[in-house]
Amino acid sequence: xxLLDLFEESASRFPEKTALEDRSGSISYSSLSRAxxxxxxxxxxxxxxxxxxxxxxxGNSIQYVISYLGVMxxxxxxxxxxxxxxxxNIRYILxxxxxxxxxxxxxxxxxxxxxxxxxxxxxxxxxxxxxxxxKVVTLPEPDPQDLACIIYTSGTTGRxxxxxLSHENIEANTRSIISYLNLGPGDSIVAVLPFFYSYxxxxxxxxxxxxxxxxxxxxxxxxxxxxERMSRExxxxxxxxxxxxxxxxxRSNFSKLDWPHLRYVTQAGGAMAPATARQLKEVLPKTELFxxxxxxxxxxxxxxxxxxxxxxxxxxxGKAIPGVELRVVDKDGKEVxxxxxxxxxxxxxxxMLGYWGQPEETAKILRDGWLHTGxxxxxxxxxxxxxxxxxxxxxxxxxxxxxxxxxxDVILELDSVSEVAVVGQPDRILGERIVAFVVPRDNAGIDxxxxxxHCRKNLASFKVPHKIEETDGLPKTSSGKIKKYLxx
Amino acid sequence: MxxxxxxIREFIVENFLMGEDSDDLKDDSSFLEEGIIDSTGVLELxxxxxxxxxxxxxxxxxxxxxxDSINNLCTYLEKKRK
Numbered sequence: 375x376x377l378l379d380l381f382e383e384s385a386s387r388f389p390e391k392t393a394l395e396d397r398s399g400s401i402s403y404s405s406l407s408r409a410x411x412x413x414x415x416x417x418x419x420x421x422x423x424x425x426x427x428x429x430x431x432x433g434n435s436i437q438y439v440i441s442y443l444g445v446m447x448x449x450x451x452x453x454x455x456x457x458x459x460x461x462x463n464i465r466y467i468l469x470x471x472x473x474x475x476x477x478x479x480x481x482x483x484x485x486x487x488x489x490x491x492x493x494x495x496x497x498x499x500x501x502x503x504x505x506x507x508x509k510v511v512t513l514p515e516p517d518p519q520d521l522a523c524i525i526y527t528s529g530t531t532g533r534x535x536x537x538x539l540s541h542e543n544i545e546a547n548t549r550s551i552i553s554y555l556n557l558g559p560g561d562s563i564v565a566v567l568p569f570f571y572s573y574x575x576x577x578x579x580x581x582x583x584x585x586x587x588x589x590x591x592x593x594x595x596x597x598x599x600x601x602e603r604m605s606r607e608x609x610x611x612x613x614x615x616x617x618x619x620x621x622x623x624x625r626s627n628f629s630k631l632d633w634p635h636l637r638y639v640t641q642a643g644g645a646m647a648p649a650t651a652r653q654l655k656e657v658l659p660k661t662e663l664f665x666x667x668x669x670x671x672x673x674x675x676x677x678x679x680x681x682x683x684x685x686x687x688x689x690x691x692g693k694a695i696p697g698v699e700l701r702v703v704d705k706d707g708k709e710v711x712x713x714x715x716x717x718x719x720x721x722x723x724x725x726m727l728g729y730w731g732q733p734e735e736t737a738k739i740l741r742d743g744w745l746h747t748g749x750x751x752x753x754x755x756x757x758x759x760x761x762x763x764x765x766x767x768x769x770x771x772x773x774x775x776x777x778x779x780x781x782x783d784v785i786l787e788l789d790s791v792s793e794v795a796v797v798g799q800p801d802r803i804l805g806e807r808i809v810a811f812v813v814p815r816d817n818a819g820i821d822x823x824x825x826x827x828h829c830r831k832n833l834a835s836f837k838v839p840h841k842i843e844e845t846d847g848l849p850k851t852s853s854g855k856i857k858k859y860l861x862x
Numbered sequence: 863m864x865x866x867x868x869x870i871r872e873f874i875v876e877n878f879l880m881g882e883d884s885d886d887l888k889d890d891s892s893f894l895e896e897g898i899i900d901s902t903g904v905l906e907l908x909x910x911x912x913x914x915x916x917x918x919x920x921x922x923x924x925x926x927x928x929x930d931s932i933n934n935l936c937t938y939l940e941k942k943r944k
Contacts, residue, residue, distance in 0.1 A: 458900065485897065595894060595901045598925050621901070626921055772902065803905065835878075835900055 376516050376541040377548060377579055378446055382407060384585035388559060393582065396435045396590040403585065409440045414447025415511050420495070422474050423449035424514055427524065429468065429494075431455045431478040431486070434569050434592040437499045439578065441477045442523075442569070446541075449514040450474070451521040453536070454570035458834050461486045463534060467526055468494065470731055471536060518542035524730050525572055527670045528768055528777040536730030537572075537670045546723035547673035548579040550696045554678055555611075555638060555664065559585035563611040564604050566594040566618065567773055573642050574773075576674035577613050594618060597626035608635040615643035616805040617772045619650055624803065629657045638662040638681070642674075644770050644805050645761060648688040655685075667691035667761065671745055673724040676700060677759060690758040691751075698722035701744075702753050712755045715762055719744040767858060769798035771806050774836050778858075781810065781839065784832045788825060790815055795848050796839065797861045810839040811861055813847060820844050866915070870935050873910050878903060889932045904929065911935075917942050 384393075389404035401409070422428060428445040430452055432438040438454075445452040453473055455464060464486050468476070477497045478488065490496045516522065522541045526534040551557070557580055565588050567574035581588050589607055591600050601622075604612065614622070619641060622628040639654070639661055646654075646665055654663060662681035668674050677700060679692030694700040701709055702716040710716035725745045728736035739746045750762045769776040778796035785794045793813040798806030814820045822842045829838045849857040871887070878898050879887065886896065893899040899907065907929060908919045917939070928938040 457897075481897070593894070593901065595899065595904050596924060596926055596929075598922070617901075625905070625924060804902065830877075836902065840902075 375545055376446075376518070377522070377544045377583065378443065378516070378541075380545070380548065380583035381410075381443065384559075384582060388585040391559070391585060392587045394436050394439055394588050394590060396592070398436060401436050406436075406440070410443040410447055411513075413440050413444025414513055417445065417448035417450065417475070418511055418513055420475070424516075424520065426450045427453050427471060427473040427521075429453040429455055429471065429473040429476045430570075431457060431464070431476060431482045431488075432499060433457050434565065434574070434590045436590070437479075438569055439582075441499055442578075443582075445477075446516070446522055447513055449516065449520075451538075452523040454523065454525065454575070456526065456568070456570050456834070457482060458836060459486070460832065460834055462832070463834070464488075467534060467536070471524065516541045518545070519727075521727065523575075525570070525575070525670050528775045528780070533780075535732060535735060538727040538730050539673055540727055543673045543724050543726060544579060546697055547576065547675055548583050550698065550724070551576055551580050551675055552584055553696055555580070555640070557581070557584045557586060557611075561586040561611055561637070562589065562607060562609045563587075563613065564589045564591055564600055564607065564609050565613070566591050566600055567613060567615070571773060572668070572670040572674040573613070573615070594621065597621050597628070601626060601628055601631065604633075604636070605631065610635060610637040612636060612639045614639070614641055615773045616641065616646060616650070616770075617803055619646065619654060620803040620805075623650065623653050623657070629653070633658055633661060636661045638664060640664040640666055642666040642668055643773060645689055645691070646684070651684050651688065665691060667759070669745075669747055669749075671726045671739070671747070672698070672720055672722070673726070675724070676718075676720050676747075679758070683758075687754075687758050690754075690760050692759065693757055694720075698724060700759065702751050702759065710753065712753055715750050715752050718747045718749045718751050718759065718761075720747060721745070767797075769796075769806050769808055771798065771801075771804045771808060772836060776808065776837050778808075781808065781829070781833060781837055784829060785810060785812065785825065787832075788828055790818065790820055791825075793848055795856045795858060795861055797858050799841075799862055801840075804840075807840040808837070809841045809843060809861070811843045811845050811848060813845055866939055867932060867936055869914060870932055873907075873914075874898065874932070877906065877910075887932075891932070892926070892930050894926060894930055911939070915939055915943065 385403040385407035391403050392400045393403045393406045394401050428450050430441050442452050475495045477499050479500045519540050522544050523539050524536040526536050565577050569575050569578050665679040668676045675695050677692050677694050679690055699721040701719050704710050704716045721744050752760050781796045782794050792815040795811045799809050801807035812820050849860045
């Protein structure tokens with residue numbers, strides 16, 4: 375079984391039901407299934423199949439889903455790309471991942487200066503029909519261990535890392551999430567998280583697997599628009615990251631409205647502040663609130679806190695999801711005692727195959743059959759896990775994981791800068807805001823405007839620092855390492 | 863009002879278009895459709911409106927009809943400052 379089989383099962387059980395709805399309209403399960411098949415066959419007839427990859431650069435939309443599942447249907451692996459990106463990053467991924475084709479739209483092709491090359495054929499999803507085929511061809515059945523998709527995440531070195539997920543990985547995690555959220559065909563959701571990240575992608579997978587409906591809002595810029603849609607469609611679920619809930623509570627009409635149809639909400643991507651959790655519970659007295667934890671390297675999900683437990687266990691991310699083993703271990707790999715801090719390690723069918731083209735990086739975190747998450751945590755007497763910090767220094771801002779190193783490298787390109795340290799500081803809406811501490815090269819100081827302009831030119835917009843602090847020097851250890859924790 | 867329009871344009875160009883006054887930014891260009899502003903950007907825009915024009919943007923007013931183009935912003939400000 376694969377995600378495709380689960381989706382096909384939904385299509386045969388609920389052919390007329392709405393699978394997806396976006397700005398362009400809605401599509402039923404049977405029509406979506408036909409469109410996916412046609413897209414897959416079109417790619418297959420262009421010679422794209424097992425062992426190859428197809429990149430997708432599209433916002434959340436019906437077309438995205440057709441392309442994503444269609445690529446898998448052809449036997450190839452889908453490589454969804456972050457649409458809020460820089461040309462440099464996109465080129466880096468295309469050069470190292472070497473996809474046979476890139477599915478995108480005219481708008482993104484223009485924005486990122488993408489054209490047909492010898493190695494990559496460009497498929498414009500909004501107008502191209504060359505990849506559509508209804509001819510009779512037999513598509514290959516995927517093996518569970520075959521590569522299904524590669525999701526790029528921020529690497530600590532500043533270069534994105536491609537997380538390779540197999541069909542088995544996706545199927546295992548999808549089934550597990552469905553079981554603890556108790557998802558079924560009666561469920562529906564307004565999806566605001568991008569499908570190119572693992573959390574958004576898990577929403578897509580689980581809903582298509584059970585025959586539920588997804589209403590796509592391709593961004594969360596105007597929360598009131600999203601709320602209107604949730605109300606109109608009487609959706610049963612909602613999924614967000616800490617900043618989503620902060621926006622809902624502090625910058626929208628959310629608390630002024632009633633939500634009797636909302637059966638559950640989920641949060642991943644960072645702990646929920648106890649105050650936010652309490653406020654959320656006041657607005658949603660009957661809705662189940664799931665706090666969850668995961669990593670792209672684990673397809674999406676690793677643990678969840680049972681609804682109703684979050685007042686009793688504030689700040690906890692709960693326990694392992696079905697089919698996953700979690701341990702918190704010390705440097706020697708021994709499980710820590712309650713209250714002691716250690717690293718979370720994980721085992722299960724959802725753990726990735728490795729990083730694309732980076733065997734050394736893979737070997738560092740996949741050891742002895744366990745994924746070493748880099749997240750530091752404690753466990754209480756009842757086995758509930760509390761995340762303390764990340765071993766790596768990635769900043770969590772909004773739905774994004776951001777490498778400070780990438781931002782520092784860009785700032786250091788300026789002649790006026792001698793040293794820089796970028797950290798995440800607590801922020802009510804974003805979770806963390808990006809702050810750059812900059813040491814000027816000479817007495818002339820720093821032109822903050824120029825610095826920001828340089829960042830905007832060379833970084834994706836969500837990576838541009840929110841604040842620049844000029845300083846005479848940075849706090850350092852005796853070995854010269856910057857003590858970033860003093861800057862947070 | 864033309865001064866207000868200029869101030870808004872300058873803010874958008876300086877903060878979201880890397881300081882380059884792109885020809886693509888028409889007075890009725892949708893920030894959303896053109897990918898000019900993301901959700902953090904909207905918060906920055908609100909902060910700018912509140913500071914510059916000494917108004918309070920209410921939660922109900924955070925909708926594209928008010929904020930999604932230079933024209934919409936001008937109309938919204940005009941209403942707000944009456």
